[in-house]
Each structure stands twice: as structure tokens, then as C-alpha cells.
Amino acid sequence: MLSEHSIQCPWCGERFEALVDLSYGDADYTEDCQVCCRPIQLGLRVDDDGEFDGLQVERE
Numbered sequence: 001m002l003s004e005h006s007i008q009c010p011w012c013g014e015r016f017e018a019l020v021d022l023s024y025g026d027a028d029y030t031e032d033c034q035v036c037c038r039p040i041q042l043g044l045r046v047d048d049d050g051e052f053d054g055l056q057v058e059r060e
Contacts, residue, residue, distance in 0.1 A: 001021070001022045001023050001050070002019050002020070002021055002022070003019070003020050003021075003022055003052050004017050004018070004019055004020075005017070005018055005020060005052070005055055006018075007040075007042075007055065007057050008057065009033040009035060009036060009038070009040060009057075010040060010057055010058060010059045011033060011036050011038040011040070011059060012033060012035055012036040012038070014033070014035040014036070016033070016034040016035060018031060018042070018055075020042075020044050020052070020055065022044075022046050022050060022051070022052060023050075025046045025050075026043075026044060026045055026046055027043075027044045028041065028042070028043050028044070029041075029042055029044075030042070030060055038059075038060075039059075039060040040057060040058070040059070040060060041057075041058045041059070041060040042055060042056070042057060043055065043056035043057075043058075
């Protein structure tokens with residue numbers, strides 16, 4: 001299940017929408033900022049019911 005969430009780039013500070021896939025549960029992955037193109041480390045957390053539980057955003 002895809003879910004759209006607004007995140008703020010830790011490099012340039014701009015906000016953009018990111019699609020996350022909740023169907024695989026917790027996941028850590030890298031996505032480039034849509035504005036400055038620098039890599040962002042995303043930590044997706046999904047609860048026991050498969051619902052969105054948080055998204056940690058850090059510089060890679």
C-alpha cells in the first residue's frame with residue numbers, strides 16, 4: 001500500500017512529497033531530494049496493523 005507524506009530535506013530545507021510503501025513493514029532506504037538532489041536516509045516505521053507509524057529523515 002502506497003502512502004504519500006510530506007518531508008523536509010535535511011540538506012536544503014525544502015519540503016516535498018514522498019511516496020512510501022507500507023506493505024513491506026519497517027524499512028530503511030535512500031531517496032534523493034527532489035529539489036537539491038542530495039541523498040536522504042529515510043527510516044519508515046509501520047505499526048502491527050500495517051499502518052504508518054513514522055518516517056525518520058536524516059542526511060546520508
